[in-house]
Amino acid sequence: MSKIGIMGGTFDPIHIGHLIAAETARELCGLQEVWFIPSYGPPLKANEPGVSGLHRFEMVCEATRSNPAFRVLDIELKRGGISYSYDTVLELQKHNPNDSFAYIIGSDRINDLPEWHKIEDLAARVSFIGLERPGTPIQLAALPNYLQERIMLIPMPAIEISSTMIRGKLDGGHSARYLIPDLVYSYMRRHKLYES
Numbered sequence: 001m002s003k004i005g006i007m008g009g010t011f012d013p014i015h016i017g018h019l020i021a022a023e024t025a026r027e028l029c030g031l032q033e034v035w036f037i038p039s040y041g042p043p044l045k046a047n048e049p050g051v052s053g054l055h056r057f058e059m060v061c062e063a064t065r066s067n068p069a070f071r072v073l074d075i076e077l078k079r080g081g082i083s084y085s086y087d088t089v090l091e092l093q094k095h096n097p098n099d100s101f102a103y104i105i106g107s108d109r110i111n112d113l114p115e116w117h118k119i120e121d122l123a124a125r126v127s128f129i130g131l132e133r134p135g136t137p138i139q140l141a142a143l144p145n146y147l148q149e150r151i152m153l154i155p156m157p158a159i160e161i162s163s164t165m166i167r168g169k170l171d172g173g174h175s176a177r178y179l180i181p182d183l184v185y186s187y188m189r190r191h192k193l194y195e196s
Helices: 016-029 053-064 075-079 085-095 107-111 119-125 163-171 182-191
Strands: 003-009 033-038 070-072 100-106 127-132 151-155
Touching: 003 016, 003 085, 016 033, 016 053, 016 100, 016 127, 016 151, 033 053, 033 075, 053 070, 053 075, 053 182, 075 085, 085 100, 085 119, 100 107, 107 127
Parallel strands: 003 033, 003 100, 033 070, 100 127, 127 151
Antiparallel strands: none
């Protein structure tokens, strides 16, 4: 049985913070692989992704190409609609019945776990790896017991980078180089993504 980490998100665009989070979780939690799953439409975010699913998928492929422990799946993009983690896990378990799965999520996402679609059913099927970020306190005691026992907290290096910040820099005509992997930067330039 392999233990697989799941990194979900819009990845609009993917940046080095995502990669560091995935590698940190892989190393500290003994994961065999981390699977990146770009979402079609996130359930808890108001805004639609800025670029198409195909471009976001290709950027994640470029970003993860050099790490043999990273894989990219397009199951949520193919499914379309709102990307519920519960539906994704059902599909993953159907095709990988001998593997166990753990969602890798940041401090902010841990606190809103009770709002996730079918969260009790999801927590019965997967565990959660919570990345403790400086400045974002985790209210673990405020979560229901069934969630508390399914969360493993690990320290995350302080990296003040977000996709929103990167889009803002690019929209303002500034460089985002070195905040994103070189291959992603080249892909964005080649396809004129995020240019105002």
